[in-house]
Amino acid sequence: NAGVMQNPRHLVRRRGQEARLRCSPMKGHSHVYWYRQLPEEGLKFMVYLQKENIIDESGMPKERFSAEFPKEGPSILRIQQVVRGDSAAYFCASSPLMTAGGARVGIQYFGAGTRLSVL
Amino acid sequence: AQKITQTQPGMFVQEKEAVTLDCTYDTSDPSYGLFWYKQPSSGEMIFLIYQGSYDQQNATEGRYSLNFQKARKSANLVISASQLGDSAMYFCAMREDPNAGGTSYGKLTFGQGTILTVHP
Numbered sequence: 001n002a003g004v005m006q007n008p009r010h011l012v013r014r015r016g017q018e019a020r021l022r023c024s025p026m027k028g029h030s031h032v033y034w035y036r037q038l039p040e041e042g043l044k045f046m047v048y049l050q051k052e053n054i055i056d057e058s059g060m061p062k063e064r065f066s067a068e069f070p071k072e073g074p075s076i077l078r079i080q081q082v083v084r085g086d087s088a089a090y091f092c093a094s095s096p097l098m099t100a101g102g103a104r105v106g107i108q109y110f111g112a113g114t115r116l117s118v119l
Numbered sequence: 120a121q122k123i124t125q126t127q128p129g130m131f132v133q134e135k136e137a138v139t140l141d142c143t144y145d146t147s148d149p150s151y152g153l154f155w156y157k158q159p160s161s162g163e164m165i166f167l168i169y170q171g172s173y174d175q176q177n178a179t180e181g182r183y184s185l186n187f188q189k190a191r192k193s194a195n196l197v198i199s200a201s202q203l204g205d206s207a208m209y210f211c212a213m214r215e216d217p218n219a220g221g222t223s224y225g226k227l228t229f230g231q232g233t234i235l236t237v238h239p
Contacts, residue, residue, distance in 0.1 A: 033226060042210055042229035043164070056226060091164060093227075106152065106214070108227060110164035 003027060005074075006092050006111035014119050019079040019086070021114045025094030031055075032075045033108060034067055037089040049075060082118045089113045122146065123213050125230035132201045133238050139186070140196040140233050142211030150216040153194040154227065155185065159207040167209075170194060201237045208232045 003026035013019050025032050030050055035043040048056040049069035060067065064082075069075040079086055093108035124143045132138035144153065155167040170178045170185045178185045186195040198205055212227040 035227075035229075042231050043212075043227070045226035045228070048226055059226070089162065093164075107154070107166060107169055108214075109166055110156070112163040115162070 004029075004092060004094050004109055004111035006090075006114050008114060009112060010115045010117070012117045012119060013082045015083055016081050019082050019116055019118075021077040021079075021090050021092075021116070022074045023077070023092030023094075023111060024074040025092075026096075026109055029094035029096050029109075031095045032069050033093045033095075034075075034077050035091045035093065037091060037113075039088075043091060046077070079116075082116075084118045087116055087118045089115050122228045123211055123230035125211055125233050127233045128231075129234045129236070131236050131238060132198075134203060135200055137197060137199045138201055138235065140198070140209050140211075140235065142194045142196065142230060144192050144194060144211075144213050146192075146213065146215055148215045152214040152216065153185070153187070154212040154214070155183070155194075155196045156210045156212060157205075157207045158210065158232070164210075168196065198235075203237050203239060206235060206237045208234050 005024040007022050011019055032049045034046040036046055037043045045059040047060050047067045049067060051069055052071050064080045066078045077090060091110050091113045093110045095106050095108045122145050126141055130138060151172045153170045157165045157167055168178050168180045168183045168185050170187045177187050182199045184197045186197055210232045211230040214225055214227050
């Protein structure tokens with residue numbers, strides 16, 4: 001799981017600013033997932049992307065949040081006009097494309113997370 | 120409806136002893152995967168073990184084993200020979216696979232976690 005790179009590790013923003021979180025998946029992985037963890041809680045799914053496509057965004061707030069995974073470069077989770085309630089740890093995970101057989105297919109490996117603090 | 124339930128907010132174990140962390144789940148999909156992750160105080164999420172719903176045998180990874188009881192919908196994590204470094208938060212998670220046999224995998228649904236403390 002050390003292969004999933006997230007930056008920055010810590011991000012401080014004032015209310016109303018934009019937060020941009022980056023995630024580079026493990027080499028060979030074509031699926032990216034974003035999760036949010038509020039203090040003292042488990043992770044909550046936000047969005048699932050493949051290259052240039054959003055597959056499932058059922059966990060994304062309707063406003064201010066967006067995500068992309070371009071053909072080149074990292075996946076980006078963007079939060080516009082941040083509010084204090086956006087303060088959380090944001091985790092990115094990646095998984096490989098399924099191949100025939102293999103019990104480990106599709107396991108999601110996580111990055112170290114970005115801790116967002118909104119002042 | 121909560122799909123993953125971890126009923127133990129905290130557990131204590133003596134070093135070198137075994138400990139079981141409970142996890143029950145709820146799904147109507149015949150194909151699904153069950154996962155355990157460890158989150159130490161440093162905050163990263165570390166994959167521990169995976170069990171597929173069609174796997175005939177319980178999964179094992181070193182000192183970790185998954186006690187999978189499909190009829191009871193439980194997927195308890197057993198850690199043998201506990202070490203001080205095992206002290207962490209442990210999360211059970213489920214992935215439902217409505218497109219079993221397809222080429223995409225869906226989201227993980229996590230439980231609330233269990234804090235494990237290993238005493239020397």
